[in-house]
Amino acid sequence: MTVVGCCVEPVPVLSSPPKFATDSMRNDRRVFTKSLTAGVAGVWVTSDRWTSLGLVPAVAAAQTVALKDVVPKGWLIGVAINQNQSDGRDAVAVELVSRQFNAITPENLLKFQSLHPEPDRFTFDAQDRYVAFGLDRGMAVIGHTLVWHSQTPGWVWSGTDGGLADRATMLERMHTHIATVVGRYKGKIRGWDVVNEALNEDGTLRDSPWRRGIGDDYIAKAFEFAREADPEAELYYNDYNLATKPAKRAGAIRIIKELQQHGIRIDAVGEQGHWRLQSPTTTEIDEAITELRATGVKVMITELDVNLLPTVAAPRPALSTGTPQRRSLEPASPAANPYVNGLPDDVQQALARYYADAFRVFLRHRDAITRVTFWGVSDGDSWLNRGRMNHPLLWDRQRHPKPAFDEVTRVLMAR
């Protein structure tokens, strides 16, 4: 960790940590170093031993650098939180999120399925608490997501004859959903992922039930309805692999330009950022942001994580999801699950370098990038585990900052 004016580099306790050293041991040392550098409280904190003594908040508090204090002015640095966190049940995460971030995204709570499970029933309790969580902390509250082919209940698309609902019916259902949800959080939610993942990898429109039922203009309709419900809210198109698939990126640019040509408001495009150490490269990230920003809309990295696990045999993409699920088969072979005892140092350092390089590219485009959001608070919270043990984020399972956190803050502070 870089601490201004104090020791620039954490004093390495051990030049080359012994191989068997687990993550938490290394991080205990680092937290120890930090506490030293924090110096103030001289609190020596390591995870499990102190948790029961209610000293957990000291972990987050001991972190002298907060991402939200070192990002460029006006940038949103956010995190996706789950209901345990927005309901305040995960105290350590709440402390960490409040300390480090100035924006939140709901991992699942504002998806169609969670909000509007039946035609005449909306559920807003947990959702209201999510919005309050952010507003109470002066954070930008993001809405994810209004129109998606996944996590949308079947009744939305089914017609009276059990077949696909007709255009008018599906449009009316989309309008009711958006008007009710966006209307409820008018002036509270900063911006919405209005449409999520509408593209195939070749840049053509995904054959989703929304498109089959309404037609290609379902995207334009969704943006119109969102604008109508809250004229001040920012409106985003969100997708994945825009940095790795130029054809898909071209498809996203087509969507943006068509909306602009019809005078329909779109404020930004989100590249989700579910990346790997090998892909995308910094050149690909740079090219993608350069092309996307050329449309005149802002660019956001909306669901950043770096998957460190080998891809298991890709399961059939079920129509209802479309997004390939990286779930491991029972039981995950050791080869498919190599980091159950923590990350080897070389992988830990490779992850730190990858994140640092990515943030250097983001900084080169700081005037076009408005938000970077991590998809989960810490490794244990990540969707990328799915029966395996992944380490894709900046905090480990003890919510200790990883070398990747240090490298990212170092790059941000060095700008």
Ligand code: G3I
């Ligand atoms: O809520 C039910 C719970 O009642 C049930 O007991 C449990 C057991 O199956 O499932 C719970 O629902 C799970 C839900 O997450 C809430 O935890 C779903 O099975 C599970 O599929 C769902 O996964 C979410 C996934 O989207 C669904 O596609 C992940 O948490 C979430 O991180 C992920 O996020 C998506 C973004 O929205 C869009 N971009 C890709 C990203 C990763 O897939």
